[in-house]
Each structure stands twice: as C-alpha cells, then as structure tokens.
Amino acid sequence: MPATLIILLIVLSTACGWFIAAILITTIFYPLQEKKIAGIRIQGIIPAHREQLADAVASSITRSFLNQESITRSLSSPGIMQKLQPEIEAHVDHFLQEKIKEAFPLLYKFMGEKTLEKFKAAFMTEVEVLFPVLIRSYAGIALGEMQPEKMLAKKINELPVEKLAEAFEEKADRQLIKFKLLGASIGLLTGILQVFFILLLKK
Numbered sequence: 001m002p003a004t005l006i007i008l009l010i011v012l013s014t015a016c017g018w019f020i021a022a023i024l025i026t027t028i029f030y031p032l033q034e035k036k037i038a039g040i041r042i043q044g045i046i047p048a049h050r051e052q053l054a055d056a057v058a059s060s061i062t063r064s065f066l067n068q069e070s071i072t073r074s075l076s077s078p079g080i081m082q083k084l085q086p087e088i089e090a091h092v093d094h095f096l097q098e099k100i101k102e103a104f105p106l107l108y109k110f111m112g113e114k115t116l117e118k119f120k121a122a123f124m125t126e127v128e129v130l131f132p133v134l135i136r137s138y139a140g141i142a143l144g145e146m147q148p149e150k151m152l153a154k155k156i157n158e159l160p161v162e163k164l165a166e167a168f169e170e171k172a173d174r175q176l177i178k179f180k181l182l183g184a185s186i187g188l189l190t191g192i193l194q195v196f197f198i199l200l201l202k203k
Contacts, residue, residue: 010191017187021180029165047161051153058153071139072132081131085124092123 027044034043046053064070096116101108111119169176 006195009195010188013191013194014184014188017190018180018184020187021183024183025176025179029161029168032161032165044161046164050161051157054153054156057156058149061152062149072136081128088127089120089124092120092127095123096120 029044029046031042031044032047034041034048036042096119100111
C-alpha cells in the first residue's frame with residue numbers, strides 16, 4: 001500500500017472525526033426552524049424541544065428554590081428578624097408615643113415610661129412569635145397566586161434561541177474545541193486502525 005494513500009486515509013479519517021464532532025455541536029441549536037432535507041424533517045435539539053426543556057428547568061428551579069418551605073425558611077430566619085427589628089421598634093415606639101396619645105388621650109396620661117416599656121416588650125415578643133407564622137401564610141398565598149413554575153417556564157420559553165446559541169458558543173468555546181479535537185483524535189485512531197488491518201490482510 002503506497003505511503004501517500006496511507007497518509008491520505010489517516011488525514012481523511014481525522015478530518016471526518018473533526019467534522020462529525022462539529023456537526024453534532026451545531027445540531028444542538030441549528031437549524032432554528034424545522035427544515036426538510038431529503039424528505040427528512042430536521043431541527044436543532046434545543047429549538048425542537050424548547051417547551052419541554054423550559055418546563056423541566058422551571059420545574060427543577062421551583063422544586064429546589066421557589067417552594068414554600070425554602071422561601072419561608074429564608075424569610076423567617078433570625079438574621080432577617082434582626083435586620084427588621086430596628087424598623088419594627090421604631091413603628092412600635094411611634095404607635096405607643098403618638099397613636100395611643102391621639103386615640104386614647106386620657107389613658108395615655110396614666111401610662112408612665114415603665115408601662116410603655118412593658119407594652120413595647122410585649123409587642124416585640126408577639127411580633128417575634130407572629131412573624132414566622134405570617135411569612136408562612138403569605139408565602140403560601142403568594143406562591144399560589146404567582147404560580148412561579150408556569151411564570152418561569154414562560155420566561156425561559158420566550159428567550160431568543162439565537163441569543164442562547166451565541167452565549168453558548170462564546171462561554172463554551174474552549175470545551176467545544178476540545179470536543180472537536182476529541183472527534184479528530186477518534187478519527188485519527190480509526191484511520192490508523194484501518195491502515196493496520198488493510199496491511200495485515202494483504203500479508
């Protein structure tokens with residue numbers, strides 16, 4: 001078998017491996033619209049299954065992050081209460097110093113500083129008890145009305161596939177080249193094996 005033919009066979013096998021890998025990458029997004037080629041309907045994997053993928057992603061995100069339990073746990077954590085405490089105290093002070101004075105002027109005259117402090121302490125204790133309960137109830141009502149899974153799926157489905165393809169190619173550029181090189185390596189190995197078996201059969 002001539003050396004030129006051996007080199008040509010190996011080069012062609014390597015090139016085929018590269019192009020097959022490149023075609024596989026391209027079919028992730030392209031063609032964006034369904035096309036008929038030789039009587040076969042062809043469309044990119046993501047555009048063809050866009051709605052199903054959007055539903056699956058939305059469902060996964062909702063189950064992991066946007067469920068009532070995780071939202072309630074985050075919002076009712078001690079850290080949140082500590083951050084809100086100064087504002088709550090300011091409102092309680094305003095209520096005790098101004099609102100009660102306006103609504104019950106006679107009662108206010110008999111309330112000293114110690115009584116007001118006791119009222120404030122009682123209010124703050126009650127707020128700490130009620131806060132997680134209110135958050136839990138509000139989270140349940142809000143999630144029921146918002147339907148985050150459907151809303152998220154709709155938003156994902158509305159994303160332009162062209163922009164997704166551009167972002168994918170830009171961010172995964174190195175990985176795509178590695179994948180093509182892997183295809184070329186497999187093609188090279190295939191070419192070498194073909195030459196080896198051809199020479200072996202000729203003996």
